[in-house]
Amino acid sequence: MNLRGDPLPAEPLRPPTLVEPDGIRYTLKDRKVDYLGWSFNFRLSSLTGPAIFDVRYKGERIAYEVAMSEIAVIYSADNPLQKTTDFVDSGALIGTHSKSLVPGGDCPESSTFINQSFSGQTLANVVEIPRAFCLFENNNGYPIRRHLSFSKSEGAWYNGMLDSVLTLRSVLTVVNYDYIVDFIFHQNGVFEHRVMSTGYIFPSFYSEAERPYGFQVAENVVGSLHHHIFHYKADLDIAGTSNRYETLDLKNKEVQLRVVPKKYHNNVFERSLKKTEKEALYKYNFDTPKYHVVHNDAVKTPLGELKAYRIGLHGMSKQLHPEGVDNEPALPWARHQLAVTKHKDDEAVSSSPYAMWDSFDPVTDFTTFYEDDEKIVDEDLVFWITMGMHHIPHTEDLPVTPTVGNHLTFFLFPYNYFVDCPSMASRDQIRIEHKDRNDPKQGVRVERYGRSDETCSLPPYSQEYDKAIEDDPDIIVESRKGRGLL
Numbered sequence: 348m349n350l351r352g353d354p355l356p357a358e359p360l361r362p363p364t365l366v367e368p369d370g371i372r373y374t375l376k377d378r379k380v381d382y383l384g385w386s387f388n389f390r391l392s393s394l395t396g397p398a399i400f401d402v403r404y405k406g407e408r409i410a411y412e413v414a415m416s417e418i419a420v421i422y423s424a425d426n427p428l429q430k431t432t433d434f435v436d437s438g439a440l441i442g443t444h445s446k447s448l449v450p451g452g453d454c455p456e457s458s459t460f461i462n463q464s465f466s467g468q469t470l471a472n473v474v475e476i477p478r479a480f481c482l483f484e485n486n487n488g489y490p491i492r493r494h495l496s497f498s499k500s501e502g503a504w505y506n507g508m509l510d511s512v513l514t515l516r517s518v519l520t521v522v523n524y525d526y527i528v529d530f531i532f533h534q535n536g537v538f539e540h541r542v543m544s545t546g547y548i549f550p551s552f553y554s555e556a557e558r559p560y561g562f563q564v565a566e567n568v569v570g571s572l573h574h575h576i577f578h579y580k581a582d583l584d585i586a587g588t589s590n591r592y593e594t595l596d597l598k599n600k601e602v603q604l605r606v607v608p609k610k611y612h613n614n615v616f617e618r619s620l621k622k623t624e625k626e627a628l629y630k631y632n633f634d635t636p637k638y639h640v641v642h643n644d645a646v647k648t649p650l651g652e653l654k655a656y657r658i659g660l661h662g663m664s665k666q667l668h669p670e671g672v673d674n675e676p677a678l679p680w681a682r683h684q685l686a687v688t689k690h691k692d693d694e695a696v697s698s699s700p701y702a703m704w705d706s707f708d709p710v711t712d713f714t715t716f717y718e719d720d721e722k723i724v725d726e727d728l729v730f731w732i733t734m735g736m737h738h739i740p741h742t743e744d745l746p747v748t749p750t751v752g753n754h755l756t757f758f759l760f761p762y763n764y765f766v767d768c769p770s771m772a773s774r775d776q777i778r779i780e781h782k783d784r785n786d787p788k789q790g791v792r793v794e795r796y797g798r799s800d801e802t803c804s805l806p807p808y809s810q811e812y813d814k815a816i817e818d819d820p821d822i823i824v825e826s827r828k829g830r831g832l833l
């Protein structure tokens with residue numbers, strides 16, 4: 348029902364406009380991907396892992412770069428080895444640990460698989476990792492939006508669609524842990540980044556002294572507690588490179604009821620512009636909920652409002668080690684859940700392959716990115732996002748930690764960026780309405796916008812991959828000397 352109380356129109360509000368030539372949903376050409384209005388390029392950095400570049404939606408750039416920057420695992424234990432084991436993984440050259448993905452095991456069989464080349468010990472020695480990336484579309488099995496207006500007085504129609512997304516995936520196996528790294532593109536203009544942890548735990552010998560640090564998960568074996576932490580770079584360009592970072596701070600306020608002389612309480616939000624890099628350092632606080640938005644102040648909505656993208660932080664985790672002691676200075680980026688800096692070419696990566704080896708005097712010290720406290724109003728901004736999770740291992744981590752519930756995500760949501768939901772252009776939606784609104788007894792029609800109503804199922808199991816690894820086992824596991832990088 349609209350504001351005047353009239354029923355919503357029964358005719359489609361707007362026919363879908365997104366063109367899919369010959370039914371093709373995504374294309375891959377020279378490492379550029381196009382998918383239902385999205386486009387991006389991608390690479391795998393041997394130092395820091397997967398990254399996407401020039402991310403555009405409907406032709407407008409959202410991000411210059413979204414990239415993994417560092418992975419760390421901080422252990423605690425009584426035994427001397429794990430007590431001081433703090434892995435900072437770029438020391439192991441993260442990207443080189445992206446090994447072959449298995450169709451049907453790591454990615455849907457219907458995925459497009461993409462090889463990755465690295466230069467080896469000499470420039471002439473190029474190492475190719477087969478199937479280092481997979482690219483696939485799937486529906487998440489739930490609606491991205493839906494509404495059923497049952498009664499005639501409210502319009503009597505249905506409109507909804509499943510959340511079908513494109514995912515670019517790589518998996519980094521850094522010794523015992525496997526990190527599944529996904530770049531996900533939704534049809535409502537939302538970008539999602541997700542990292543999931545699996546692989547086997549790094550255990551030790553059990554003793555009574557280990558009890559504060561873990562459970563005895565097998566005979567004489569203790570699963571030592573540890574903290575997984577990930578750092579990301581998101582170089583955003585929202586309506587150009589002249590950007591501002593603001594928070595919308597939620598507060599509770601006493602207000603006056605209009606009809607009766609009584610006080611009441613409402614939540615309100617206040618815009619808070621962050622003017623400098625230090626002002627923008629963010630530590631999560633349950634008492635001060637807020638939105639994080641990025642925009643170009645010179646560009647407004649047609650109604651003159653804030654036109655932005657919003658960063659959704661759904662993988663925050665408290666790093667408990669005190670600042671400045673032990674190995675903590677090797678990962679000062681973990682002090683904040685979000686930091687915002689002015690783009691600089693010499694601040695490309697927040698860490699370095701030497702981080703793990705010199706925490707007293709790090710080669711790249713992330714604090715220097717913001718300690719100069721530069722102005723960040725109407726500048727080209729880089730958003731540094733930290734995600735993590737504490738892991739107290741348990742028996743069901745044996746033999747290998749499951750991914751369920753281990754999803755750490757951050758989102759880039761359009762926020763007043765479009766006049767309405769971009770998924771309204773999708774042909775995936777289904778509309779059901781009366782054949783004749785004035786004569787409902789004639790029944791309903793189902794509009795699928797040219798889509799077949801046959802259900803989609805996974806393609807049959809293919810022997811192609813199995814034959815390929817029988818011919819060349821090094822595609823999946825090392826069997827001939829000199830083939831692997833490490």
Ligand SMILES: [Cu+2]
Pocket residue numbers: 544548573575738748
């Ligand atoms: Cu773990």
